[in-house]
Amino acid sequence: MNDDPNVHARLEDLVAMQHRARGFSFLPRQPIHSLLAGRRASRLRGRGLNFEEIRRYQAGDDIRQIDWKVTARTRKTHSRVFTEERERTTLLLVDQRITMFFGSVARMKSVTAAQAAALAAWRVLQQQDRVGALVFNDSDIVELRPHRSRAAVLRILHAVVEQNRALAVDRGLRSNPEMFNEALRRCDRIAKHDCLVCIVSDATGHDDESRRLLTRIAQHNDVLFAFVFDPLEADLPTAGSLVFGDGEEQLEIDTSSGSLRESFRADFAATRAAGREFLLQRETPIIPLDTRDDVADQVRRRLGARR
Amino acid sequence: MLTLAHPWLLALLPLPLLIWWLLPAHREPRRELVVPFLPRLAQIVGQRPTRGAAAARDSLWRWLVLIACWLCALLALARPQVIEPPISRDVPARDLLLAVDLSGSMETKDFQDAQGQSVDRLTAVKSVLADFLAKRQGDRVGLIFFGDAAFVQVPFTEDLHVCRQLLDEAQVRMAGVQTAFGDAIGLAISVFERSTVKERVLIALTDGNDTASQVPPDKAAQIAKDKGIVVHTVAVGDPRAAGEDALDETTLKRVASTTGGLYSHAGDRAQLAAIYAQLDALETRVVQTISHRPRRDVYWWPLAVGLAISMSYFAIGLLARAGARRPTAQPSSAALAAGTPLGLAALPASFHFIRPEWLLALLPAALLWWALRRRADTERPWRGIIAPHLLPHLLGGEAGKTRFGPVEWIGIVWLLAIVAIAGPTWRREPSPFAGDTAALAIVVKVSPSMQTEDVQPSRLQRAAQKIHDLLKARGDAKTSLIAYSGSAHLVMPATKDGGIIDSFAQALDPKIMPVDGDDAAAALTLADQSLKDAGGGSIVWITDGVAPEQAQPLAAWRQTSDTSVRVWPPLLPGDELDSLEANARPAHARLVALAADDSDVRTIAAAAKFAYTAGNASDTQWAESGYWVAPLIAAFVLPFFRRGWTTGIG
Numbered sequence: 001m002n003d004d005p006n007v008h009a010r011l012e013d014l015v016a017m018q019h020r021a022r023g024f025s026f027l028p029r030q031p032i033h034s035l036l037a038g039r040r041a042s043r044l045r046g047r048g049l050n051f052e053e054i055r056r057y058q059a060g061d062d063i064r065q066i067d068w069k070v071t072a073r074t075r076k077t078h079s080r081v082f083t084e085e086r087e088r089t090t091l092l093l094v095d096q097r098i099t100m101f102f103g104s105v106a107r108m109k110s111v112t113a114a115q116a117a118a119l120a121a122w123r124v125l126q127q128q129d130r131v132g133a134l135v136f137n138d139s140d141i142v143e144l145r146p147h148r149s150r151a152a153v154l155r156i157l158h159a160v161v162e163q164n165r166a167l168a169v170d171r172g173l174r175s176n177p178e179m180f181n182e183a184l185r186r187c188d189r190i191a192k193h194d195c196l197v198c199i200v201s202d203a204t205g206h207d208d209e210s211r212r213l214l215t216r217i218a219q220h221n222d223v224l225f226a227f228v229f230d231p232l233e234a235d236l237p238t239a240g241s242l243v244f245g246d247g248e249e250q251l252e253i254d255t256s257s258g259s260l261r262e263s264f265r266a267d268f269a270a271t272r273a274a275g276r277e278f279l280l281q282r283e284t285p286i287i288p289l290d291t292r293d294d295v296a297d298q299v300r301r302r303l304g305a306r307r
Numbered sequence: 308m309l310t311l312a313h314p315w316l317l318a319l320l321p322l323p324l325l326i327w328w329l330l331p332a333h334r335e336p337r338r339e340l341v342v343p344f345l346p347r348l349a350q351i352v353g354q355r356p357t358r359g360a361a362a363a364r365d366s367l368w369r370w371l372v373l374i375a376c377w378l379c380a381l382l383a384l385a386r387p388q389v390i391e392p393p394i395s396r397d398v399p400a401r402d403l404l405l406a407v408d409l410s411g412s413m414e415t416k417d418f419q420d421a422q423g424q425s426v427d428r429l430t431a432v433k434s435v436l437a438d439f440l441a442k443r444q445g446d447r448v449g450l451i452f453f454g455d456a457a458f459v460q461v462p463f464t465e466d467l468h469v470c471r472q473l474l475d476e477a478q479v480r481m482a483g484v485q486t487a488f489g490d491a492i493g494l495a496i497s498v499f500e501r502s503t504v505k506e507r508v509l510i511a512l513t514d515g516n517d518t519a520s521q522v523p524p525d526k527a528a529q530i531a532k533d534k535g536i537v538v539h540t541v542a543v544g545d546p547r548a549a550g551e552d553a554l555d556e557t558t559l560k561r562v563a564s565t566t567g568g569l570y571s572h573a574g575d576r577a578q579l580a581a582i583y584a585q586l587d588a589l590e591t592r593v594v595q596t597i598s599h600r601p602r603r604d605v606y607w608w609p610l611a612v613g614l615a616i617s618m619s620y621f622a623i624g625l626l627a628r629a630g631a632r633r634p635t636a637q638p639s640s641a642a643l644a645a646g647t648p649l650g651l652a653a654l655p656a657s658f659h660f661i662r663p664e665w666l667l668a669l670l671p672a673a674l675l676w677w678a679l680r681r682r683a684d685t686e687r688p689w690r691g692i693i694a695p696h697l698l699p700h701l702l703g704g705e706a707g708k709t710r711f712g713p714v715e716w717i718g719i720v721w722l723l724a725i726v727a728i729a730g731p732t733w734r735r736e737p738s739p740f741a742g743d744t745a746a747l748a749i750v751v752k753v754s755p756s757m758q759t760e761d762v763q764p765s766r767l768q769r770a771a772q773k774i775h776d777l778l779k780a781r782g783d784a785k786t787s788l789i790a791y792s793g794s795a796h797l798v799m800p801a802t803k804d805g806g807i808i809d810s811f812a813q814a815l816d817p818k819i820m821p822v823d824g825d826d827a828a829a830a831l832t833l834a835d836q837s838l839k840d841a842g843g844g845s846i847v848w849i850t851d852g853v854a855p856e857q858a859q860p861l862a863a864w865r866q867t868s869d870t871s872v873r874v875w876p877p878l879l880p881g882d883e884l885d886s887l888e889a890n891a892r893p894a895h896a897r898l899v900a901l902a903a904d905d906s907d908v909r910t911i912a913a914a915a916k917f918a919y920t921a922g923n924a925s926d927t928q929w930a931e932s933g934y935w936v937a938p939l940i941a942a943f944v945l946p947f948f949r950r951g952w953t954t955g956i957g
Contacts, residue, residue, distance in 0.1 A: 007700050099343035102701065104693045169341040169703045204343060233344050237692045243685040244348055245339030247703045249356035251349055252685075263351050 006107035009164045014118035014157045020296040021122035024303035026090065026196055026224070053081050088222075089146045090124040091191050092117050092133040092156065093183055095201030095228070096163040098173040104232040105292040110167055113200045113228050114160045115295040120198050120226075121153045132190070135159040136183040137166065138176035143186065169247055177205025184213040193220035200226040200289075202233075203275060211278060218282040225279055226287045226299075227272070234268045236261045309605070312386035319384070319941075323377055323948035332950035338686035340693065341703040372620040373947055379613030380941040383727075386934055387609065388602040402463055402504045403443060406451040406491040407432055408513035408543070409477060411484035415514075417545040418573070428543045429479050432512045435541065435573050436474055439510075440467045442583060449498060450474060453491035455483025455519050459498060462802035469800060469840060488513050489520030492527035492562070496534055501806040507536040510582075511562070512573070514544035516555040524558050528565040539568040539582050604931040607662070607728040610940065614668065614724045617717075618675055625678050661730030661929055668725050676718040683714045713952050720943045727936035732929040746785035746801045746844030747915040748834035749774060749808070754792045754825070755817045756851055757877075762901070766877040767815060769901070770849045773875070774812040776905055777847070778805035780912035785844070787837040790815055793824025795833045801841030827853055828860030831894065835868050845871045845915050851878055853890035862893035872896040873911060 005013050054070055057077035070078040094117040100110035117133070124131040125148070132146030133156040142159045144152065167173065180201065191197050197217055203210075203225075217223055236255050244251045255261060276286050287302045289295060311317070342348070349356050409429070418431040440448065448470050450461035460477070461470050488511065495509045509531070517524050531538055540559040556570075563570040569585055571578035660666060681687060686702055693701060751774075757767040778786060787801040788808050798811050817823075831846060838844045853861070874896040878884045888898055899907050947953055 004696050004700075006696060102341070102343050103697050106694065108697065108700075169701060175343065202343070232342070232692070239688045239692055241682075241685075242688055242692075243337055243339045244342050244345055244356075245703055246343075246345040246356070247341050249345070250337065250339045251345060251352070251354060251356040253348065253352055260352065264348070267347065267351060 006111060009111045009114035009161050011157060011161045014114060014161065015154070017115060017118040017296070018122035021119050021126060023300045024123065026123065026127065051080065051082055054078050055081060088194060088196055089130045089132065090120065090196040090198060091146065091187060092120055092131065093187055093197065093199040093201065094133060094135045094160050096135060096137045096160065096167065097179055097204065098138055098167060098175050099204040100202055100228065101167040101169065103230050103291040107291050109202055109228045109230055109291055110164050112289055112291050112295055114164050116200045116226050116228070116289055116299065117160055118157055119296055119299055121156050125150065125153050131156065133159065134183050134186055135163055136179055137163045138173060138179055141183055141186055143190070175204070175246070180205040181207070181209050181213060184210055184217065188213055188217050191217060191221050195221040197221050197223045198226065199223065200228060202228050206275070214279070215282055218284055223282065223284040224287065225284055226289050228289045230291045234265065236264050308390045310388055310390060312388050314385055316385045317381060319381060322945060326945055326948040327950060330949045333952045338702050340689050341701050369953055372616055373953065375616050376613045377944055379609040379616070380937070380944045382609035383606040383937040384941045387605050389605050391601045391603055393600045402447045402449065402499065402502045402507055404449045404451055404495045404498060404509040405436060406453060406495060406509060406511040406513070407474070407477060408486055408488070409452050409454045409479055409482050410486040410514070411480050412486070412514050414479045415544065418543070428514055429477065431573055432543055433474060435512065435579065437471065439583070440471050443467060447504070451491055451494055452477060452482050453487050454481065455485045456487055457491040457494040458482060459494065459807055462799065462804040462807045463502060464802060466840070485519035486513065486517055487519040488517040489522040489524040489527045492524060492531055492538065493522050496527070496531055496536060499534060499536055501804055509536055509538045510541060511538060512541045512543055513559070514542065514554055517558065524562050525565070528562040532566045536566060537568045538562055538566040540570050541573050541579070542570070543573045604934055606934045606937050607730065610724050610728050610937070614721065614728065618672060618721070621675055621679060625675070625682070658731065658733040661732055661931065663729055665725060665729040672721040672725060676714070676721065679717065680714050683712070713947065716943060716946060720940060723936050723940050723943065727933035727940065730931055730933045732932050734930050745915060746787065746838050746841035747781065748787045748789060748838050748844065748846045750789045750791065750830045750834050750846055750848045751812070751815060752792065752850035753790045753815050753817050753820050754823065758817060761879060762877050766851050769877045771812045771815065773877070773908060775809050776908045777912060778809050780908050781805065781915065784916070785841045787834070787841065788812060789830050789834050789837065790820065791826055791830035792817065792820040793822030793826055795826055795830035797833055797837055801837050825854035825857055827857045828864045831864050831872065835870055838870060845873065847911055847915070848872055848874045848896060849877065850874065850887070851876055852883060852887050855890055858890065858893045865894055873899050873914065875899045875901070875907065875911065877901055
């Protein structure tokens with residue numbers, strides 16, 4: 001097995017992503033340049049208060065917060081300090097289907113997706129939220145219940161790596177577009193409400209059913225769509241005659257034809273624009289992730305970092 | 308005139324249809340880039356993805372070119388030949404023998420020549436014969452000198468010039484002072500024995516008076532008549548003379564009348580003219596003509612056309628698409644080296660190409676093939692597009708990649724075609740005229756050492772036996788004989804009459820050599836001379852040793868001559884042989900070991916037959932062996948008619 005980290009994700013790389021999971025946030029209070037800015041700030045999900053500490057009463061403290069037991073015991077006025085509860089369970093939908101096993105520049109789409117998922121999981125853990133995942137390939141969906149622990153994150157990463165390393169062009173893996181809807185259906189069942197649903201996929205196999213499912217999920221949850229794509233999917237190179245295939249069948253295309261390249265480009269752009277429009281109507285932002293640039297940089301650029 | 312040697316092969320014309328019909332369609336598996344967006348791409352292009360290569364490349368042009376190539380291959384297979392204008396050769400229908408008296412009496416100055424001056428009889432004979440020879444074009448003429456004994460000075464030859472030269476060199480008393488006229492007729496009879504020509508004429512020029520014959524002239528004349536030989540007698544001398552030098556006119560007349568010939572006096576020009584007239588009239592000048600219309604193989608014309616068509620088609624195709632592609636690296640020399648043909652070293656030494664300039668076409672063919680191969684390599688264009696560390700993981704469709712795909716077949720067909728066009732050959736075409744085989748000069752060292760009896764019966768005798776076998780093996784081919792020791796002598800100029808050479812070879816004896824020693828270089832020079840007269844050939848050098856001091860002269864001779872020399876020592880392996888080999892090296896002589904059987908004879912005969920002859924080595928004499936590649940080419944073109952076969956190319 002070739003151990004190129006750009007072809008197949010390695011667990012240690014994904015674990016190391018925790019150090020890069022900074023500089024962006026999924027929280028309501030968003031940096032000004034974030035995609036999420038101005039959208040959710042006023043609407044606070046989660047309820048109740050989390051106990052933070054007991055400290056000496058300070059002027060201005062709400063007198064209702066004075067802890068009478070401690071005050072009585074110490075004979076000094078103490079007040080309980082609560083912080084807002086920010087809990088928001090995050091559910092990652094990580095696509096590791098064979099269609100993700102493609103990349104022309106730096107790394108595979110599947111690796112990009114794995115890294116993005118790892119980044120999100122670590123970030124969520126740092127925010128003290130629970131993180132769960134649906135990791136799916138062309139045949140299986142691995143469901144990992146949300147937990148707020150490092151072990152849970154590692155379990156997710158493990159599942160991702162396992163499916164990631166199973167990908168190869170010569171293993172007779174058949175693309176199964178239906179899996180996209182299947183994963184959304186499972187997600188719809190798990191994410192009842194107030195979750196952040198993070199979909200990391202190339203959206204292969206999206207159809208009206210997916211739109212319906214997404215609409216349903218977005219009604220009660222926040223959805224963030226990380227759209228993973230490769231530059232070659234967006235634009236064909238000018239390189240004469242090229243043979244494309246899917247492992248079984250072949251198609252020879254003369255890429256010197258300008259009209260062909262143009263229609264290919266237009267088709268991709270149109271599909272992407274339609275998806276973007278649809279998701280935005282459901283207040284779902286898209287983070288385009290290409291296979292060229294560093295994933296953390298791309299996420300940071302979209303979700304927070306100052307430009 | 309153009310004809311087909313095997314026109315029935317044109318019936319194979321519809322064979323491609325059969326191939327197209329019967330063979331299952333070919334799918335050229337090619338490397339592909341496994342992409343997730345294939346369905347989308349297919350939808351945009353409006354094509355359905357197929358297993359194996361797409362069949363979208365079949366175009367009308369391609370079929371036209373393919374059919375043209377098939378036609379060319381088939382035409383070459385049918386073996387077109389140009390029938391050239393007939394080459395005819397006159398074969399002399401008459402053999403004339405001139406018996407010239409060289410007895411002492413021939414120096415008597417009693418003859419009036421045309422200017423009225425008194426000259427000796429021999430000079431008169433020479434002038435008479437010079438006249439005579441000038442009119443004998445087309446006949447074979449031999450020359451017998453007789454004195455004490457008769458000997459053949461010139462065996463039958465068509466080269467009247469040589470004959471004339473040798474006649475001029477004749478000296479009175481060369482063969483002794485007496486006159487063996489009867490023996491001369493006897494010798495003539497035995498010489499005629501070996502001639503196949505029906506009309507046999509002997510012209511005896513003598514001053515008569517047989518003094519030394521073992522066979523009396525009358526008896527000899529009788530035998531000659533039985534053998535169908537006509538003897539004309541020309542008396543030279545003064546009929547009124549008496550005594551020793553007297554002219555025996557009666558004998559001469561009788562000999563002539565017995566055999567049906569004419570008697571004449573050399574001074575009597577009218578009578579001589581009558582003899583000439585009779586020669587012309589009686590034996591009608593039937594010049595036998597061997598006619599031969601050589602057929603020249605031109606199978607390579609259609610092959611060249613086919614090659615040009617196919618190569619230019621692909622070249623145009625490649626150039627047309629070149630604009631769409633990035634400039635590519637120059638071809639590696641390894642690719643070219645792979646295209647050059649065959650290790651020629653293992654082939655027979657005579658292997659060569661008739662039209663080697665066509666081999667230059669290998670270069671563009673190799674380049675084109677290399678470019679085609681690059682094009683057929685569908686993995687290559689992806690290398691510039693996909694990052695190198697990702698590409699190996701994304702390539703598919705490799706399984707079942709055949710080593711010999713259509714592109715390789717194209718390469719093979721081109722290679723075969725070019726080789727065939729270049730006209731490989733390694734043997735000469737058997738000449739229509741048997742006499743065309745190269746001449747051979749046999750150089751024999753005749754020294755006392757050659758009488759050593761380590762080889763039974765003796766070296767010289769064994770050599771003579773071998774020469775006998777060799778002459779038999781050579782049949783009608785021209786052979787000359789040179790003997791040497793301290794001096795070199797042309798025993799017999801090149802002649803087709805093996806019998807004479809044989810008899811002279813048997814008679815070689817150290818005693819007849821005037822100077823003892825070793826003058827090999829002079830002998831080889833003499834041999835070269837005789838070969839030049841005979842139109843080129845090779846030398847067989849029979850010697851039991853070469854003096855070390857001959858190294859310089861031999862090397863000097865080798866500088867001036869490129870005649871091939873084979874040393875054929877009548878020696879058993881040993882020191883002598885080794886030193887001979889070493890000393891003969893300056894002459895670049897190849898050693899042929901003496902064999903108990905006749906294998907050495909056959910080796911030399913075969914080598915001598917096709918010896919490089921500077922005079923008549925024209926290319927047409929080499930047998931065109933390239934035709935036999937044509938069936939192979941046709942067979943290799945056929946698969947291109949299989950459906951889907953050509954789609955992987957270009």
